[in-house]
Amino acid sequence: MGIDALHRSARSTLARLARARMDNDVFRWEAAEVLRRAIGFDxxxxxxxxxxxxxxxxxxxxxxxxxxxxxRFFPLDLQSRAACPAAPGRTRPAEVSVLSTVTGGALDRDPVWREMLGPGGLGDQLGAHLAADGVCWAYLTLYRDEGRAWFSAGDAALVASVAPLLAARLRAGLRHTTPANTDPGEPGTIIVDRDLKLVTATSRAWRWIARLGLEKPSDAEPLPGFIYAMLARLDHAAQPEQTAQVRLQAADGTWALVGAAPLTGPQVDGGYAITLQTAPATDLTGVLMSAWNLTSRERDVAALIIEGRSSDDIAASLFLSPHTVRDHTKTIFGKVGVHNRRHLTAALTGQLGEATA
Incomplete structure (x- = not known):
């Protein structure tokens, strides 16, 4: 099979895969295998x-x-952005980048490759931020081992052509949530030192990590990778008192809110506190509205519906006619796949399963 036919087959297979019933974790493994067969990577x-x-x-x-x-990776990645800002993983949404192209064939111009990837036996890499309707939902980086041919323009073109499809599928995978009505548990707390090494953690924190269903990178790095990414950003923040937080779906479909903040005080020599807890409904509304691809005006209307406002009240607040509000509401119901305001509110606050049970 020629390259063009191989790429067409990959796009068709990915389109079918995107329609299959599977969670986002399984989808990523399956989609990566399709891409591997099409363009080759290790x-x-x-x-x-x-x-x-x-x-x-x-x-x-x-x-x-x-x-x-x-x-080690996340702090080094932030440090190296100035040296090689267009390298894979640092592109803007909808862009695809090949390291050998960005560096003109001198891979060691990229500090991450020079300090980690090259010594680890890796060669070229291809990376892409995956965006749908202007919102970035993921990034993907493909690696070839040292000694293999570099990624081609055709390889990059294939990834660019399927990036919106991949992004839309991953976005859709976040829409259906499980209400946190089964022992959500108290918040858990983790303390790390200024070098991002684990100092201590509560038993609740380890239960939360288990609930997320994420493997630890290694015995020497016992925390999930996303926590190191949060801490790396804080470590490079312009303002020492800055905080960071992420919302993520656990393996059971519930949502967690994870926050990190620097430790302060006369007896503290740096370090950070990380808190894991059930994500409040108010923290989920924004991400779920994005997941359902609501427009800016539709979000305005949906937010007031969640508040329990009538169509007339919404119309007055947004300077719209009641007829226009009803049209927006009908469109929102269609996108989210619900038939009344109660179910819409449940869907946009992470309680859909409870409302429709």
Whole structure:
């Protein structure tokens, strides 16, 4: 089979895969295998993103160099952005980047490759932010081992052509949530030192991590990778008192809110506190509205519906006619797949399963 036919087959297979019933974690593994057969690579890293913060949430990697060293990778990645800003993983949404092209064939111009990937036996890499309707939901990086041919323009073109499809499928995978009505548990707390090494954690924190269904990178790095990404951003923040948070779906379909903040005080020599808890409904509304692809005006209307406002009240608040509000409401119901305001509110606050049970 020729290259063009192989790429057409991959696009068709990915389209079918996107319609299949599977969660986002399984979809990423299946889609990566389709791409591997089409363009050839050895390992990959695929990260879902919190669309509000742009921070990683569910991190899956077959690349041991990155997967087992995330505490080192994320700070180094931030440091190297100025040196090689267009390298894979640092592109803007809808862009695809090939490291050998960006560096003019001198891969060691990229500090991450020079410090980690090259010594780990890796060669070229291809990366893409996956955006749907202007919102970035994930990024994907493909790696070839040292000594293999570099990624071609055709390889990059294939990934670019399927990126919106992949993004839309991952976005759709976040829509159906499970209400947190089965022992959500108290918040858990983790303390790390200024070098991002684990100091201590409550038993609740480990229960939360288990609930998320994320593997630890290694015994030396016992926390999920997304936590190291949060801490790396805080470590490089311009304001020392800055905080970070992400919302992510646990393996059971419930949502967690994870926040991190620097430790302060005369007896504290740096370090951070991380809190894991059930995501409040108010924190989910924004991401779920994005997941259902509501327009800006539809979000305005939906937010007031969630508040329990009547159509006339919504019309007055948004300077619209009641007829226009009813049209928006009908469109919103159609997108979300509900038939009344109670179910819409449930869908946009992470309680859909409870409302429709």
């Amino acid at each position: 390992t990959w890293c695929w990260v879902l993103l919190d669309p509000a913060s742009g921070l990683p949430t569910r991190y899956t990697a077959t690349n041991p160099v990155i997967g087992h060293n995330q505490r």
